[in-house]
Amino acid sequence: MAPTTAFQAHVYRSLPETERSGAIVDRISKAISLGLLKVGERLPSETALSEMFGVAPSTLREALSDLRHQGIVATRRGRSGGTFIVRQPFTSADVMRKWFEETSIAELRDLGDEHAAIAAATVRLACDRAEPHEVGRLLDLARALVMSDRSEARAHADSRFHIELAVLAQSPRLMNAEIRLQAETVQALWAPLSPTRDPERVAAEHLAVARAIADDSPEEAQRLVLHHIRHDIHHLVDTKLALGYPTREERA
């Protein structure tokens, strides 16, 4: 069916190869920072990757070259060769500052709205479906946040906890939604910018959610997780406001 409006035509326009290459870099980097791919892990072969991503081999090579350039992957020749993940990417403070400048408060609030919707359903299902030994693991993940002292590790522990909630809910769709939301927000939440987020408080909120799930109290778990997400969004808004508003001239 042909697009009927100018907007539809805009949405469905063919993707330029550079955007596809950028999207691959973005997806792999985010997967590593969320801990879905680990340092030391070997990526599938170039042929397999370009087939899975549905891109031309040249586009894939461009993406890998970009990742190599950033020091995130390294390619080794020979029998046990291949492309390996060598470093956990963490977005620089400059890039995060730019993200805060470009993301409006309206968009931050909307991000929180979506996360609240996903998380509320997730924790209710987790109460219904989680087995007692699984909740123990959730408590461990909640505690892991205060064990780490680097922002990268805290970001990882934070997102890992939220993704685990969706795992306990037994829903791959909710898990995918949670992974996408974590990829969008977690680095901003732990960015080395002022004001910094208190890991003790975040861990306490995570623990409270985990205990409510352990107690099989869906109402309480939902209330706590919504409260927690609201705190997160307030933190993002405060960080944005603390960075100040560049004038429109400065931006242009």
Add this chain to the structure above:
Amino acid sequence: MTTNVPALRAAGEIAAWTNALSLDVHRFAAASAALWSDRPRPLTITPGDVGRLETLAEAFLGSHDFVVGAGAIFSTGAIRSKDGGLEWWIRRERSIEKLEFDLTPGGERFYDYQNMPFFASANRTGEQTVWGPYVDYLGMDEYILTYSAPIQLEGEFAGVAGCDIRIRTLEEILMPTLRAIPGNAALLNAGGRVVVGNSGAHLVGERVRPAPGEGTLIPIDVPHLGFSLLVSP
């Protein structure tokens, strides 16, 4: 009455900014109406009229860099049009582009503009209106605010001319003014919905119902739009 000087100053600045924009929207409406002076009845919108409206919309967009869309919407009762009477343009990177709407009643993406608040309210009251923040599903699919002023033809309501501002742009424009107020402050629309807030306490889109003693409402001195400034400690 409040003695919060920074808040009163902010309310004054927001009123001045909004009144300047209102004046321009009124001029835009008057220039649109002038296209039909001395025309025989019944009035119609010709392809030539659409071209002239485009010139007006382009000029409006050109002189207001914070505006993302501008145009005119006509009342089907007042003026006949083959294409439905929704003439609206949006800013593209280097040009402007006409928005296409589904104006077939019952259509899957039917844009029922005669019942849209910024049209219906101007029709009912004959005064300028503002609508938003709202998600303009079916139009630009963005989070926007729409200002409109009535187009009068021979003393009768014939439609509105107006403009859209992205909420994110409005946030950039008004935040320095709101941030000059100590404590939590938010610009509210007539329905008590936050347009821009200076902290996480009042987020855009939320409806605020301050309990007595919890905050002060300072009216923003702009006719008919119903804006107010909520200031809470």
